[in-house]
Amino acid sequence: MSTDGFEKTSWGWQLSQFQQQIGESIEYQFDRFQNSLPNLSPDWKISPWLSHLLVLLFWLILALFLAFVLWRLWQEFSPYIYAWLSMGNNNANVGDKNGDHDLSVALWLERSQALYRQGNYREACRCLYLAILQHLHDTKLIPHKFSRTDGEYLQVLRSTVTPVQPYETLITTHEQLCFGNAEILPENYQQCQQAYQEIINQQHNSALSS
Numbered sequence: 001m002s003t004d005g006f007e008k009t010s011w012g013w014q015l016s017q018f019q020q021q022i023g024e025s026i027e028y029q030f031d032r033f034q035n036s037l038p039n040l041s042p043d044w045k046i047s048p049w050l051s052h053l054l055v056l057l058f059w060l061i062l063a064l065f066l067a068f069v070l071w072r073l074w075q076e077f078s079p080y081i082y083a084w085l086s087m088g089n090n091n092a093n094v095g096d097k098n099g100d101h102d103l104s105v106a107l108w109l110e111r112s113q114a115l116y117r118q119g120n121y122r123e124a125c126r127c128l129y130l131a132i133l134q135h136l137h138d139t140k141l142i143p144h145k146f147s148r149t150d151g152e153y154l155q156v157l158r159s160t161v162t163p164v165q166p167y168e169t170l171i172t173t174h175e176q177l178c179f180g181n182a183e184i185l186p187e188n189y190q191q192c193q194q195a196y197q198e199i200i201n202q203q204h205n206s207a208l209s210s
Helices: 003-035 048-092 094-100 105-117 121-138 150-158 165-179 186-209
Strands: none
16 A cells, blocks of 8 residues: 555544544533433433434534634635735746747737637737737837736836726736636627727827827
């Protein structure tokens, strides 16, 4: 038998022993309780089904308590977990990003429209997101940095551009693609496309007025 198999068997045996000890402890307390009340009813005994019911209630209360503790821990530490996952996802996809940044804005737009016609709205939105990143790099507003997260992009944009809402639409949609299970609909793509167009128009108007 392997060491792993022995450890799993050992854990199962220990859990079984723990449950047995809990049950015996409860029964022992019942016996003490019965012996402490001889004058009340000498023949009174706790029936086996009641004993089993009380043991079941004990485990149910313990399970609810542990669930509450885990829920509170999740509420406390989930922001840090999501941040760690975001960093891990960015590091794992460094190679993909290197290849992504080799494409021009025009190529990203062509790919986005082709994917939209095929009904692949998730990848179509992702291409619009990458087109904006390339646009930010080309205009030297935010040069490429492969370790930069979506949150860091938003932080820089909020301090450098106005309005920032179109960028938020594209970046938050990309976050849903990476970390959420929400379905991406044609309406989501149209919102991203509208946000992209607003950014380009804003850049064009700024260039004309300067």
